Amino acid sequence: MRFLPIRLLPDNTAFDFVRYRFAAYAFSLLLVVATLGSLAINGLNLGIDFKGGMLVEIQSAQPIDPGSLRSRLTEAGLGAAEVQQFGKPNEALIRLDSDQLGTTEAKQAAPRIRAALGEGYEFRRTELVGPRVSAELFRDGALATALAVLGIALYVWFRFEWQFGVAAMIATAHDVVVTLGLLSITGLEFNLTAIAALLTLAGYSINDTVVVFDRIRETMRKHKKLPMAELINLSVNQTLSRTILTSGTTLVAILPLMFFATSTLLNFTVALVWGILIGTFSSVFVAAALLLHLPTIRTTEAEAESPEKAVSQ
Template sequence: MFKPVRLLPNKTNFDFLGKRRLALVLSTILNIASIAMVFVVGLNFGIDFQGGIAIEAKSLKGDADLAETRRIGSGLGLGEVSLQEFGAKDTILIRIQRQKGDEACVANASRLLTKAMGNGWSMKPVADTQSGNLELTAPGRISDDQAAKAAAAVGLPENLVRSGTSPATVALEQDQRDEWCQQVGILVAKDALASAYDFRRTESVGPKVGGELLHTGIISVGLVLLAIAIYVWMRFEWQFGVAALIALVHDVLTTVGLFAITQLEFNLTALAALLTIAGYSINDTVVVFDRVRENLRRYKRLSLVELLNVSTNETLARTLMTSGTVFLAVLALVLFAGPVLYSFSIAMLWGVIVGTYSSIWIANASLVYMHFRPDRVRPDDDEKEKTRITDVEVRP
């Protein structure tokens, strides 16, 4: 007969709550550092929140070669370019960071213009730095047909490129030039990948839409944390709900701080990681709280600190088993999932660690500092327990 493998002895007696002051100091430092890094360094917002370009493309040569496409995209001078399969192996979604209306954008437009119209055609910013005006140069007088073709080549409305003598001024406000540069970015990407892909859809995400997504994301995280706290409050006592909320805020803050320190891209995937971490953390916390509630009725003479230690030790093997298996699964994502899920995987890896830590030290310690009294356990719970025991005793 094989004996079952045990991660820990049948009974452990670690003094977790005896280290609560040290944990409080460590957590306070982590939270303050996280908030400071967010305001001082800032988050590296991705296309979802900062705005940018999204292009859906279908490979003309079978399965899409992401590695080669990524290599081409990184050499376009468009900044951050991310790729992912989109529904099928031959279809990809190309995301390009929001383009600035600077000289690099105008230089890209000038190359497109020269390629479409021939040598002698170029474009540069007008020296007046207070406007977004452009200067279009041609080898001779610009005809109506040439003006229309030149406008199409660089993504400008036809009425902005006028026929006549060269050079011609294209009148743009600075914000108009910023928006025009998104079209230039799309044209540059399409020009570089036209031989390998058929382009199905293009979108330009403006900063307003990105800002709305960020605002909505922050609200969603806040509502999730509040809803979880209310659930724990209704299931246990209000002190348990507040303790769970404190632990969840701790987990979310430190994870956001991780993004600020490492400058990993913070996008909708990272936001999903925050919500997943909150769900994972509260699952572990509720397991400990369930055991605390059971032991409140079982050990009437234990102090709160002793009772919390007993409850944490009794659930320790389950906690380590759950955390260990999730940690290994997420570690596999970090190592093998690739760049698309990298931010999510790193956040989840940290979330497993900090979520386990907060369940043991933050949530439990909060009950101590709120002076929760074991004798105030809900009387109806005691009555239900007595009724259950009586039924068992008298049952034939």
């Protein structure tokens, strides 16, 4: 049995993406500037994975008063513990930095927290990471993300031409950086789960971009006299249904996870949802249009008509 391909948009779709490329560049630049500003002012809300210390997630049958808990922990000799509501009013996170925990005291911190809080609290999660391990995890996570973006660019370079590799690297780095900015602006915890989200996003973003680039290369072979701007528009429009359907079905799978997931996966799902949206935007409006500003990747019209004449000139 032969199945017909699903098309969300008609075959004769002819939206002029190239025409709006500078508006897309301006929007992307605005997002990058906002990201850099937030990173400079707010930084990242580093989790225990990267900062070191202890993280305890608690739940109570009654709404939790962070101020009251903070006072009780201070009186118990645990220092200036950070207590914040997380999720529901009866849920909270208790953070103790590595500076507040000695090597021997760290093992005793959890029982002391239980004793200070008393009955009526359920300890749902307890994490303890030393400062040396956390520094190594942060360095390795940042290195893994940078190498992933560079590896993607090299793959596209050898798969197509170097101009495609440069455009793909810019678009993928844009998606990763802007998603990092979202984590900084919202204050979501930046930990190993967030690194996993950034790496997943990089792979997802380049998947869409490679599909568009492959269609551009195919269209270049069929329409040798077509101007580059029209060729890009034609290729992006031909793959637009596939791009929207892929992004839409992925969002359908992730959105329920974002709304109903536990606090542990909130930063992962939020980063992925935002990354899919911004990655689709960059694949359609930014990545392909960047080829117009790079050295030519095709023969000119005169060379296509008469290669011998072009050589003689």
